[in-house]
Amino acid sequence: MAKITLNINKKDYPLEADPQMPLLWAIRDLAGLKGTKYGCGMAQCGACVVHLDGAAIRSCVTQVSRAAGKKVVTIEGLSETNSHPVQKAWQEIDVPQCGYCHSGQMMSAAVLLREKPNPTDQDIDDAMAGNICRCGTYLRIREAIHTAAELQKKTGTKG
């Protein structure tokens, strides 16, 4: 066990954790933030995507020690008022069915939109192919990403 301070969503969490513990379980079990999901544990499904210093990473295969001293953003911190362009677009298009994978979907989409403010369908395929949606809402995810790109242009908000 080691003492590790995680900065999640601009808040410091002083934790005691096995340094090998995946960041996912530190976020869920130790920090108590349940929005980040467990889906596969081996970087195959993307349900656990969070931002580590702005990069989309798979928290299920990222050791918690790697996150020390860096900024972690989870779905709960994507915006303070549920109003990130991606969140607004997801609401407007009414994307989810079961909803379980969508934290990861939105976190991946937010990084895509920061890096490519006008993503093409090919950009979306490339950026989102690592996020499985078992309910098959891919068409709406695509539509919502295009909608979010428009909202981002209007509001100037960056993910």
Place this chain on the structure above:
Amino acid sequence: MEKDKTALSRRSFLKASILSGGGMMLTVSWLSSFKSADKTEALGLTENWATLNGYIHILPNNQVKLICPNPEFGQNVMTSLPMMLAEELDVDWKNVSVEMGPHDQAKLGAQFTGGSNSVRMYWKPLREAGAAARQMLREAAAQAWNVPAAEVTTKAGILSHPSGKSASYGDMASKAAIIPVPKDLELKVPKDFNIVSKSKKNVEIKKITSGKPLFGLDYSVEGMLIAMIQHPPAFGMKLKSFDAAEALKMPGIIDVFILKLYADDFEQGGFDTRTFNDLLVIVGNSTWEVMKARKKLVAQWEASGDLKDTIAGRGGKREVTIPGALESTTTHMQQMKEYAAKPAQQLRRDGDPEAAFRTADQVIERTYNGPFLAHNCMEPMNFFAHVTDEKALVAGPLQAPGWSEPTLAKLLNLPADKIEIQMTRMGGGFGRRAYGHYLYEAALISRKVKAPVKLMYTREDDMTYGIYRPMYTATYRAALDANKNLIAFHVKGGGIPEHPIHANRFPAGAVENYLAEGWQIASNITIGAFRAPRSNFNAAAEQSFLDEVAEAAGKDPIAFRLELLKRAKEKPVGENNDYDADRYAGVLELVRDKSNWNKPGNEKYNRGVAAYFCHNSYAAHVVDMVTRDGQPYVARVFSAMDCGIVINPNAATNMVQGAVVDGIGNALYGQLTHKDGATQQSNFHNYRMIRMNEAPKSIEVYFVQNEMDPTGLGEPPFPPVFGAVANALYKMKGKRYYNQPFKDEPEKSI
């Protein structure tokens, strides 16, 4: 305003009461007037399934809280069911909030999510509940204003009288609660709907986009322990002995023990299916500690031998022998071939099929195979339990709490009223969560360790010890006469461990000479519901076969199907045909027109069509396939549905689009295989799921516009996708694909 007059059914019961602090609560319970034709038996549900209670809470501030009785797994019932209530209650949807009800069958009915039944079974009762409350509110206003109730009108939660008097529902709610419940009700006709048939957003959308803890895996209480189960490495094996010394030395580990799920003489209820009975359980303080320590467990396993189970649910009490062999997919394929050649159980016969086949000008015979499929819900199986000597609280993702509760009561030796089941939002279900064994496991573990516990399956647990879609096969034969007319049809289907045949479905009724037969092979691999398990295999096989027969007859595949349906309508063969030929033809015609079938402009696509009827709704798809990077890719899909009145069009479209994507994925990639009893796929690296880049860019969904009572959409759009994909592949490749998943690689040595 035009009205549908309705009388509350004989056994209906409504009760109103004043909420503490003012306002009205209406409790409604029905034994609804479902006909036996609704085939509750097929689902294994007792007649009580239609018993219903709904809650309406109206507060003095005019806020309306509606309780959703059925668990939500993505089919959007938390929105669509309250929409029905709100429609007849006549409230402003903006003032409505929705809460998931607890498991309480005395108040909320069967609460069964499955069989595409939620919308269908609640359609009338929930509207009656809304209409009754509205009438009571009008009566309350009439008394307060001293005017005839007939003169009191409502609009979006406001009561009005021509004299200018006006009040909100909230103002009158407490008075309304003491008005006698009306015996006769008037329901709106579809043209007057303000909420139903108008798209409403998912009532939980904002919670989902902000990462609120909605799911079973998110459920947490102070002091909660985490439990996992180390399963045998293969079906047909059991635990012999174990050594937990190393695991117990790991940090955070509390206990390792063997748990017997069902006692030897335990009578399993309808959805009590489980994978293994002797469970090696490890319990610790946190997920990661348990995951890590679990690897240190040393266990010896041995062949289980044949097992006897007593099944007391669906189909009556019976002893079932579960064979103990270590099964493999290669042997399954061989076995299925052998069984297919043996005599089978006759399920339906019309005319003289043998004679027709003897005298036929041409006989086409094809055999289709489908593998086991894993549900792979994104949220793996899990459940919370806190069991003490006096009571039990369990919470998690569950489709059939009404089936789980009696079993839980027996296992824990607690009266049902000491068991509280809370249903969380489910991260997918697809039939998997109808089987409550993981809830029982959690409860027994909690009782053993005397603490609140979350039982969690890892993805590997979830995939390797599932309740799979069975493995199926079917051989179809068609006889054509010299004029290329279909004169006989024969299907003989089998599977492990059940056959897939629905003997009374199309094309039964459309062919003079017809024979359906079934057989099955016992297995220790556990199976269950999977988004219309038999239908999704049948639709692939039968709809590819009909395509091939149409081609042999020199007919367009849609025109050929429509001809058969015309025959089924005008001069049906047999009396027990499970479908409405007009509605079946209707979706084919709609998809034909919307996709510009046979019209110029679609040359770059390889087009495949299929239609199917199951779970009370009709579906047809045209799949447009292209070659992309050397692989088949479904670029575009047109879908036509007939599910009667569409409650929530945008969400319904989402369901159909999702079913299409799911169908393409399973048709092209879905496959679970076994070797010596061990499941060979364990996670998404070797069980391929359809991804964003493989999903079509466009899925246009059209609904037949009618005023039929609504039916479900969870299952019906899914099965025909397989057939349409198979038929498009044929157009592209020039050869037929008979084995799911449809791919070119040679059969691996599985």
